Amino acid sequence: MRFYEDLDNIAINRLPQRSYYIPENEGAYTLLNGRWRFHYFDSEADVTDSISGWDEISVPSCWQTLGYEDPNYTNVNYPYPVDPPFVPDRNPAGIYEREFNVENAGNQTYIVFEGVSSCVFLYINGEFAGYSQGSHLQAEFDVTPFVKKGVNTLRAKVLKWCSGSYLEDQDFFRFNGIFRDVYMLSRPQGHLTDIEVLAEKCAITAKFSGSANVTLCDGEGRVLETKTGQDGVSFAVENPVFWNAEKPYLYTLKFEAAGEVITIKTGFKTVEIGPDCALIINGVPVKLKGVNHHDTDPYTGWYQTDEAILNDLLLMKSLNINTVRTSHYPPPPKFLNLCDELGLYVVLETDLETHGFVTRVCGYGYDNDNSDWPGNKKEWTKSYVERMERAFERDKNHPSIIMWSTGNESGHGPNHYEMVKWLRARRPGALVHCEDASRLGYLDHADVYSIMYPEVYKNEAYSKEQNNRTVEGYLTNPENKQPLFLCEFAHAMGNGPGTVLEYMDFCYRYPAFIGGCVWEWADHTVVIDGVPKYGGDFCEGTHDHNFCCDGMVTHDRRLKAGSKEIKAAYQNISASLNGTDLTITNLYDFTNLSEFSLKLSVMADGETVAEGDYTLDVRPKESRELNVAALIGNVTGCRLGAYLNASFTDKNGHEVAFVQHELSVPKQSHEAPREALALTETEKTIIARGDGFVYEFSKLLGGFVSIKRNGKEQLVSPTKLSVWRAPTDNDRHIRKKWEWSDSDNQSGENFNKVFSKVYDCRTDNNVITVTGSLAGISRKPFFRYTAVYAFFTDGTVDVSLSGSVREDCVWLPRLGFEFKTLLENSRFSYFGMGPDENYADMRAFARMGLFHSSAADEYVNYVKPQEHGNHTNTKELAFNNGLTFTGYGFECNVSEFDSLDLSRAGHIDELKKNGAVNVRIDYKVSGIGSNSCGPALLERYRLKEKQIEFAFSFGLTKE
Numbered sequence: 001m002r003f004y005e006d007l008d009n010i011a012i013n014r015l016p017q018r019s020y021y022i023p024e025n026e027g028a029y030t031l032l033n034g035r036w037r038f039h040y041f042d043s044e045a046d047v048t049d050s051i052s053g054w055d056e057i058s059v060p061s062c063w064q065t066l067g068y069e070d071p072n073y074t075n076v077n078y079p080y081p082v083d084p085p086f087v088p089d090r091n092p093a094g095i096y097e098r099e100f101n102v103e104n105a106g107n108q109t110y111i112v113f114e115g116v117s118s119c120v121f122l123y124i125n126g127e128f129a130g131y132s133q134g135s136h137l138q139a140e141f142d143v144t145p146f147v148k149k150g151v152n153t154l155r156a157k158v159l160k161w162c163s164g165s166y167l168e169d170q171d172f173f174r175f176n177g178i179f180r181d182v183y184m185l186s187r188p189q190g191h192l193t194d195i196e197v198l199a200e201k202c203a204i205t206a207k208f209s210g211s212a213n214v215t216l217c218d219g220e221g222r223v224l225e226t227k228t229g230q231d232g233v234s235f236a237v238e239n240p241v242f243w244n245a246e247k248p249y250l251y252t253l254k255f256e257a258a259g260e261v262i263t264i265k266t267g268f269k270t271v272e273i274g275p276d277c278a279l280i281i282n283g284v285p286v287k288l289k290g291v292n293h294h295d296t297d298p299y300t301g302w303y304q305t306d307e308a309i310l311n312d313l314l315l316m317k318s319l320n321i322n323t324v325r326t327s328h329y330p331p332p333p334k335f336l337n338l339c340d341e342l343g344l345y346v347v348l349e350t351d352l353e354t355h356g357f358v359t360r361v362c363g364y365g366y367d368n369d370n371s372d373w374p375g376n377k378k379e380w381t382k383s384y385v386e387r388m389e390r391a392f393e394r395d396k397n398h399p400s401i402i403m404w405s406t407g408n409e410s411g412h413g414p415n416h417y418e419m420v421k422w423l424r425a426r427r428p429g430a431l432v433h434c435e436d437a438s439r440l441g442y443l444d445h446a447d448v449y450s451i452m453y454p455e456v457y458k459n460e461a462y463s464k465e466q467n468n469r470t471v472e473g474y475l476t477n478p479e480n481k482q483p484l485f486l487c488e489f490a491h492a493m494g495n496g497p498g499t500v501l502e503y504m505d506f507c508y509r510y511p512a513f514i515g516g517c518v519w520e521w522a523d524h525t526v527v528i529d530g531v532p533k534y535g536g537d538f539c540e541g542t543h544d545h546n547f548c549c550d551g552m553v554t555h556d557r558r559l560k561a562g563s564k565e566i567k568a569a570y571q572n573i574s575a576s577l578n579g580t581d582l583t584i585t586n587l588y589d590f591t592n593l594s595e596f597s598l599k600l601s602v603m604a605d606g607e608t609v610a611e612g613d614y615t616l617d618v619r620p621k622e623s624r625e626l627n628v629a630a631l632i633g634n635v636t637g638c639r640l641g642a643y644l645n646a647s648f649t650d651k652n653g654h655e656v657a658f659v660q661h662e663l664s665v666p667k668q669s670h671e672a673p674r675e676a677l678a679l680t681e682t683e684k685t686i687i688a689r690g691d692g693f694v695y696e697f698s699k700l701l702g703g704f705v706s707i708k709r710n711g712k713e714q715l716v717s718p719t720k721l722s723v724w725r726a727p728t729d730n731d732r733h734i735r736k737k738w739e740w741s742d743s744d745n746q747s748g749e750n751f752n753k754v755f756s757k758v759y760d761c762r763t764d765n766n767v768i769t770v771t772g773s774l775a776g777i778s779r780k781p782f783f784r785y786t787a788v789y790a791f792f793t794d795g796t797v798d799v800s801l802s803g804s805v806r807e808d809c810v811w812l813p814r815l816g817f818e819f820k821t822l823l824e825n826s827r828f829s830y831f832g833m834g835p836d837e838n839y840a841d842m843r844a845f846a847r848m849g850l851f852h853s854s855a856a857d858e859y860v861n862y863v864k865p866q867e868h869g870n871h872t873n874t875k876e877l878a879f880n881n882g883l884t885f886t887g888y889g890f891e892c893n894v895s896e897f898d899s900l901d902l903s904r905a906g907h908i909d910e911l912k913k914n915g916a917v918n919v920r921i922d923y924k925v926s927g928i929g930s931n932s933c934g935p936a937l938l939e940r941y942r943l944k945e946k947q948i949e950f951a952f953s954f955g956l957t958k959e
């Protein structure tokens, strides 16, 4: 057994974990980030004491993003055999070296690593000075005996794997190196060794060892009191201002001891579970509108700069997120300082996941009781408990932390219970989150019932047990005595997530549903030559494809429709319209709506006809009615639709909530009565000719083969009916029933290889009637239809489709007509849901309006190309070249890509434009859901009806 495989060797000379702080007095802190000498060895066995041929490397960094080894993305599977505590014999090593200066040799000198993967051997001036594992935990070494005044040499030997790697099987790229800050602290003899601050019951108490002069300041920086204490001080605070995520009020304690100055911020906050299982913060029931955050950057891997962290947290706040679960390890300490300052509730998770035990024998199984699991083994207890202890002790002073988590996806065994017991003894009353305890029935080992990716609704066909795992089933079962927390839900992979509102609806209705965290914050990729890459792009031994690209924001932190959907689902203001009364409800917990400006606008056919600005005094959880009769009285009629928009903005002009209501005003058509157009027939085609247009309809194909406007051809290929969409990541299960694929030619309806059959195509006056069917290759027809085209002298064509879908056919991706038109038609306007893409179950954020766009602007570059760019409820779509579609709320899509080409591309650089503007006029498009990891798409969002009636018109405007 090697040193780093021996479970007795978790740490050597590492100091007991203390709370995070950095003394501020001059000379105390020397950041050692920067350029270091580096040498990479394929195998630790080859490491020699004297190294020649150094490279240079930036610290912090991950060596895989710098070309030493290829990145490796694996989710559940370990990237090596499951034979704990042993790791592969050829264990790569990175040797890091640099000089550092010790000015005051009379002081104590410490070296602190905030994060090293997977373990670090520390050498000072050639002497072994310590060892630590636990990648995302802090390691502090007292190197005083090894240093001398002046220049010293620090060498760190970092191994790719150690026994601790078995506890770090999180779903991410497996990176190595010194990936967080490393620094030296020079501290006087007799300095404080730890500080614990508690703000409770009108008092702020600090515990420390030694004597200190402590000054308390309020949130405005005013000195409240100074005290000197031995081993602790306590300040009475009259009428304390409480900390919460909406109003993050912090008090500051300044400790002066032995010549050192240390500042720690604290906040008053109480967290408890109410009798109705609500989560009560400072006496107020709060809903956790959360997200799971991994530290991820497409260029630096696990290392996020301070600016990047700040940007993530600010972006979260702007999306109405109030909670972050630090999945699945403690973040850099500065992350938590920012959560305190900006106001985010934190579920602090320690660095622990052993998910890969479920696949250690073929298949996937939670045989949690099996003694193979390290959670059940005595020799692993120390490794488990110290991970809880180190996380807690480092982060114990943060007011933002509301719950402590033992880790993720690790089964549940005695070692987890030891962690829980340790925590409960260390801080009685602190809420414990232990996801697998809930999953596996050890309910009293955690304070919340935490599950992931449940279905929303209960189901008659389910057993009691299964129903209890649905949101509705759990909430309506009186036997349940714990709050429901979804540690993961709304899997945000690719185009998605949809169906988020349904969860929030239950959350507001049931006190015991305290909220959840979207999985996850940002896509994980490694960008190479401008192309975001994922699992399988690096010849990994085992990988999980693009399952790492499941962020609600992209790898470069751009928003997508899914981000905006979550923002809308989480928004803290609702408004319902009843006649002329608008009832506005404040869903904030601690904020009066008077802090926001409300703009009401009445829009008719996309034009603003009336506006009003308001500031409303509405206390948290209260409602207020606003009579909007005068405002909406300004619109008496419209052609396409009239709406009342309510937009709430904060003092920076950022929209925090938006609500739209359709107004019931009469729709007037300005169109003159139309005259039927006589058609002429040739052997193969039917021709409709009029002023400025000629349509040619193929009897063979049952579609248009030519649409000419003033002699100019508009089509690049015949129009057709189709049902295919490039599968989204959330279609990854259902697509097996939809498509023909190389690996499976039996399970699908083969919608991606459809034959169109025309049985009959006849003309009667101005009308063409087609009867036909669609069938996937090798399958029976799945859709039989009659399509009727009526032509008028003004060039308009009324299209109606009436058909039936085969009873035993799977629900359809979509159904509609495809028009492939000239590139010159790329600019267009539409009256419908926009401006971003939206789908039946992902449009809470979208709004009806008149929008201008182009085929290029409609593109959404998901890491893996897929269906995108849809607009629901479209009433009119008009291209700049005169091709215009009107209808009663069809779905439309305008793209530079053909959906079959989109389906084939694995990365953005593989995607080829097909030289056309690809227009879809759809009866319906199935919703999005989050079935990439979450439940199947709700029935109501599936295009599953068997009888289809669809109508729209199109025409060519005159030049």
Ligand code: IPT
Binding pocket: 075, 170, 171, 408, 409, 452, 453, 488, 519, 547, 550, 933
């Ligand atoms: C769940 C994991 O907890 C999370 O880390 C991530 O892997 C996510 O799924 C998928 O992206 S585990 C899953 C098997 C439910």
